[in-house]
Amino acid sequence: MSDERPDPGTVRPGGRTAKTREAVLRAAGDALAEDGFDRLDLAEIARRAGVGKTTAYRRWGTVPGLVADLLTEMAAESLPRTETGTLLGDLTAQARLVQSTLSDPRQGPLFKALITAAACDAQTADALHRFYRTRTDEWAPCVTAAIERGEVPAGTDPHEVIRAVSAPLYYRLLVDGGPIDQPTADRAARAAHTAAKAGAFTS
């Protein structure tokens, strides 16, 4: 009885354990960006990280499990905020940030792989949703400010506006295959802005 063992890394999280986690998560990000989700095994990631494969299997178990941990880590680091003073300006800045991220040679494939992993595993999906919830929360204030300025109707759902800006860009990345360029970003921002002003996102 009571031979229950706590998850590895929770009892002695300092020194070597932290180093290992950092090295493996970094290697996992690199591998995901380069090879994609499906051609990955923990042994390869462990080799890149300079760590025994047994360690990787013991602590994370599966590739999706590791990705979930990576997402939790990514959610912790925050993004630089911008405040242009107008809603259209803020939304355009957001759209361009997403655009440059998704079209980046490293970040684009990485995000595609992260979303792919989430589609294959419930635990990873939870982590992904938390990650985007965090990001959306960071951007929401610019919509709230616009409501206070009277730029958009009261009752507008900030999260809905933020999602409307990102959605077309992710649609291209995952579904459509079309280009993810700055005109696309600006168009997404403009469309969301127009719709928001017209009260399309009031709850």
Next chain:
Amino acid sequence: MSDERPDPGTVRPGGRTAKTREAVLRAAGDALAEDGFDRLDLAEIARRAGVGKTTAYRRWGTVPGLVADLLTEMAAESLPRTETGTLLGDLTAQARLVQSTLSDPRQGPLFKALITAAACDAQTADALHRFYRTRTDEWAPCVTAAIERGEVPAGTDPHEVIRAVSAPLYYRLLVDGGPIDQPTADRAARAAHTAAKAGAFTS
């Protein structure tokens, strides 16, 4: 030299070959919807289809290869068209069709798996893009008609409008994890309609 062999199924496509293809594609769709993309192997699909696993490996080689064939098949079958007479009506009908598809217990997971497969394999990605290109082409005329009626500015890109309707729903399916319900669909249609009228989608 010239020991090049044509792809299996191309020389004698009749009778048994066609039956096999049909059975395997059906089984593949079922398996994708139930288990998802990553826990799939061709042997299991072959077993479901009542076909030798050697046949499946010889003709399709890999799971993504099979999914690509399934997508080609799906692109061939057309969707029922609707004509309500107004752009908002047509876009709402489209949004609700996508919504009911993505929230369907079988179709939702299936589409998620198809997109996941496309994210892992270039050939499958091509097939997916062709599939959505076909679907978008089927819907585009309702925007063209709206331009002719003067509902939206000349120069509006029909494909861009169609994409704007679908994008928020796919965003929820793949990225956000939020509910895919009828209010969401109607909101997407309304937002796209408003933005289109305001000229946000002119090229």
Next chain:
DNA sequence: CCTTTAACGCAACTGGAGTCCCGTTATGAG
């Protein structure tokens, strides 16, 4: 500093996905 044991690394092992060989079925042409 000393002790306990969490966490690690190496190497041997295992199971199942994917391949190969070869005999059988049945398509399509003449």
Next chain:
DNA sequence: CTCATAACGGGACTCCAGTTGCGTTAAAGG
């Protein structure tokens, strides 16, 4: 109908992702 061979099916085989056992290193508490 007959023939050549495309396509299929069963089963043995291979190879590597993931597991297990055990000795080693070092984190945390005293």
